[in-house]
Amino acid sequence: MRLDKETSAGIGRRFVAFIPRALVPGLLFAALICAAQTARAQSSVGSNGMVISQVYTRGGEPGAALRNDFIEFFNRGNSNANLADYSLVISTTGPGATADVTVSFGSADIIVVPGGYLLFQLGSSGNNGSFSIVAPEFSDATINLGSTSGKIALVQTQSAAPLGCPLGQDAAIVDYVAYGPASCAEGAAPAPAQATANVALVRRFGGCGDTDNNAADFTTGGPSPHNEFSVTQACTPTFPANTIQFEVGNVDAVEGQGSAEVFVTRSGDTTTAATVQYATVSNRPTRQAGKATDRSDYTTALGTLRFAAGETRKSFRVMITDDAYADGFQIFNVRLGNPTGSLALGARTTMTVSVSDNDQVNGANPIDASSFFVRQHYADFLGRDPDTSGLNFWTSEIENCGTDANCRAIKRINVSAAFYLSIEFQETGFLVYRLFKASYPDTASRPRGFPTYRELIHDTQDIGRGVIVGQGAWQTQLENNKQIAVREFVERPEFKLRYPAGLTPAEFVDALNANTGGALSVAERNALVTGLQNGTETRDTVLRKIAEDNDFKASQSNRAFVLMEYFGYLRRNPTEAPDTDFTGYDFWLTKLNQFNGNFVQAEMVKAFILSTEYRTRFGSQ
8 A cells, every 4th residue: 555645734744544555566575575584572561562663764865775764663462453543753853854743644444463564654865775675555755854863652642742751651652762862762761873874773573672661672773664565573472460451441421421430450469559651542633523532522631540559440530521512422542551560561451431422413502601611620720520619619600690791701711710820720730830841941852841731731630639629638648649740750751861860969950940040049059959969858859849939930820821721721732733833822921921910901811711712622602
């Protein structure tokens, strides 16, 4: 099969689709010359399905072995995989490299058998090297990989969202390959850069090796692309004794039920603590028949399940949106990933939530109803079902206006803003924002030092788990969650690559302080440096103290408020379609600053809750 390309309206997005292809002589020859392959051992960690098995970045350069760059996919699992369920996110740097791009593979089934390959041919950096005799299933000559540095992720989603560095957080990341001096990588370090134009990055053990460590999993060797007609490479499956998986393969839900509970179980030796990440993954940005979207049909669920010693069953909830569209029967997927604690993923790493509609025809937009409006704010800003007292209080704030339309409009603005200003969000979502801003400067791989939408949702839901302000021992629970979250934050690949262990205490503190714009006083800075030197502080406690510095909080409040307008109301990053850059974000930040943070006078919240993009999440305008 050969690939044609369609370009979507969204910037940086490609759609590629199969068209029928006859078996040409070159393909037949390529298949015949492949030697029979013996089974290779499959590691118990890493992906149990699709991986990126080979990357060639120097096509066409002087001394090149081949004319074109390429990416090769391989199914190292023991069941069929459907590439139509995935997107490819490419972020590479260097002369001639294409800016960040997301590639989707269309909606038709693209089945890859166990041990099978697919080939994606890309652009060329010159007229050197031979043309490959292995014809690709996909091609896009407009994409050039960075020769010596880049990041490529295979993601089980149809979103074109920017990637950030979600390793260890987002279970939708199926495989992630970084090479050269990249800012994010699986494991301790990226794979080696391709020092000469006649070598490719090759996954060890014929594609079967995956230890979630780019430096260990890849070596360099002569490029040898494979396609769907190449001889399959069997990976010997492992059968780990300790596994974690979904309890069932499908959960049924009805649109009006509020939320669906999903259970995860572990088996084998359960005497030690363990964790696993979960993520909703079918976050399609537009409505499709039979496919649920996280902007309209359910709320993105991302987080960590933490099993104490002896615990074998835990659950999380995915909130279902009772929109007014007659959607019919819809499904979305949930995925597990990144287990810790001597665990491996079991057979059910992906499950389906099936949602039955309760609308026969399109109805009135429910966002105009006060109770729905408030309930949706709990989902969009706090990531949880509403508590009864809170739902009743905020609904009454609006309903007490009676039929006074002006009063109701003002109250809706104030109630909406109250969720951003609430203690619960300020201590969860706003803290997450500041952790990222204090950790990362403005770079091409981390624009403005911001978290991405999915990164903020993940960490906010983790810190907020089990916390309802004013109920029970919420302050103790919040503090425990914060300590765990920040401790794990400084162990993430992106943080460790940016702040290697060899930094002195002064270098570490000064780098973080520089990211804040110098928020620390001299005394505060010196106290943190001294604490690291004498062992009374650790990297996580230093980062948290900087993130919670009052001067830093004040300087970031408006910036975070505007970012949450996009994350909360629109469920997307400010640079995603229909936007293409930070122009919209900057417009609202300038207005909010002009009015000294007064969101009413700036008419910011009003504009977002009345926008067509927000309202059409739930019903017709």
